[in-house]
Amino acid sequence: MKRAKENPVGKNNEYDADRYAGVLKLVKEKSGWNGPEQKKFSRGVAAYFCHNSYAAHVVDMTTKEGQPYVERVFSAIDCGIVINPDAATNMVQGAVVDGIGNSLYGGLTHKNGAVQENNFHTYRIIRMHEAPKKVEVHFVKNDIDPTGLGEPPFPPVFGAVANALYKASGKRFYQQPFSSPQPEMPAV
Amino acid sequence: MITLNINKKTYHVGAEPDTPLLWVLRDHVGLVGTKYGCGVAQCGACVVHLNGEAVRSCVTKVSRAEGKKVVTIEGLSATNTHPLQKAWLELDVSQCGYCQAGQIMSAAVLLKEKAKPTDKDIDDAMAGNICRCGTYLRIREAIHLAAELQGKGETK
Ligand code: FES
Numbered sequence: 001m002k003r004a005k006e007n008p009v010g011k012n013n014e015y016d017a018d019r020y021a022g023v024l025k026l027v028k029e030k031s032g033w034n035g036p037e038q039k040k041f042s043r044g045v046a047a048y049f050c051h052n053s054y055a056a057h058v059v060d061m062t063t064k065e066g067q068p069y070v071e072r073v074f075s076a077i078d079c080g081i082v083i084n085p086d087a088a089t090n091m092v093q094g095a096v097v098d099g100i101g102n103s104l105y106g107g108l109t110h111k112n113g114a115v116q117e118n119n120f121h122t123y124r125i126i127r128m129h130e131a132p133k134k135v136e137v138h139f140v141k142n143d144i145d146p147t148g149l150g151e152p153p154f155p156p157v158f159g160a161v162a163n164a165l166y167k168a169s170g171k172r173f174y175q176q177p178f179s180s181p182q183p184e185m186p187a188v
Numbered sequence: 189m190i191t192l193n194i195n196k197k198t199y200h201v202g203a204e205p206d207t208p209l210l211w212v213l214r215d216h217v218g219l220v221g222t223k224y225g226c227g228v229a230q231c232g233a234c235v236v237h238l239n240g241e242a243v244r245s246c247v248t249k250v251s252r253a254e255g256k257k258v259v260t261i262e263g264l265s266a267t268n269t270h271p272l273q274k275a276w277l278e279l280d281v282s283q284c285g286y287c288q289a290g291q292i293m294s295a296a297v298l299l300k301e302k303a304k305p306t307d308k309d310i311d312d313a314m315a316g317n318i319c320r321c322g323t324y325l326r327i328r329e330a331i332h333l334a335a336e337l338q339g340k341g342e343t344k
């Protein structure tokens with residue numbers, strides 16, 4: 001924590017290390033991290049900061065018809081005061097669902113400067129049966145003025161899914177979408 | 189001239205027989221609750237009922253609707269109190285809302301066929317409806333709730 005405060009990642013990052021750690025702590029507690037649940041799923045966690053808000057997710061992955069399936073997600077968000085908790089929860093759930101779809105199969109390719117996936121028959125969007133059954137959202141309670149919520153819960157889903165895939169397969173996934181062939185890692 | 193029965197009203201429209209029903213609904217008749225999402229039967233935003241069955245109006249020629257009963261989201265309930273509409277309100281399902289008319293129309297056929305749909309029934313019936321805002325969890329919950337309301341006799 002001391003190091004995080006003294007040497008924040010990135011030059012212009014103005015994040016508050018305590019709030020960043022705060023969402024991780026909250027999601028750890030709510031998901032029962034390292035508890036008995038850990039054995040039932042391939043679990044992955046990631047946290048993120050943008051638009052002055054903090055988001056962390058734990059994704060619980062299993063397989064469904066031989067494919068990776070995120071069955072359940074725990075989210076912890078610090079976006080200051082939450083004005084409308086139900087709508088805010090809906091928004092986070094949506095970011096998680098769409099993030100899972102994008103991380104696993106939302107690929108775009110280009111040819112001669114044009115996007116090849118020009119409609120939903122080639123651009124795959126997550127559907128009902130692929131979405132998790134439960135996304136449990138928790139907000140950090142404080143008196144800080146409200147900050148962003150549309151974007152912040154979205155990017156960390158990718159990291160959490162990649163980490164769950166690593167847990168499941170022992171392989172690192174760096175290339176999105178993760179269902180695409182993964183490049184060989186350069187030797188370290 | 190083609191004669192159509194939409195939401196229990198008769199309309200005469202001057203459209204070519206191969207015009208997609210979706211175009212006729214939105215541009216000729218002015219019922220814009222039904223949405224255009226993809227035009228190629230992939231997203232479900234354009235779902236309406238044709239003699240009680242869910243069809244994708246973007247790939248349904250208007251000639252196919254002649255002599256049949258067309259129901260759009262506007263005609264699902266005269267008072268907007270279909271169990272699905274009540275459940276959708278209760279659980280605050282919508283985000284941008286663009287997909288929701290299609291979602292509700294697909295779910296309405298499911299509820300008619302299965303009074304108590306299981307999660308698997310919902311997966312199967314709703315697989316053709318995309319929601320870019322990711323509201324699937326609430327759609328599922330709302331279908332279960334609507335089934336309950338319907339069971340209690342809270343019909344339109
Ligand atoms: S607009 Fe008809 S299925 Fe997408």
Ligand code: FES
Pocket residue numbers: 282283284285286287288318319320321322323
């Ligand atoms: S609510 Fe926005 S696409 Fe479904």
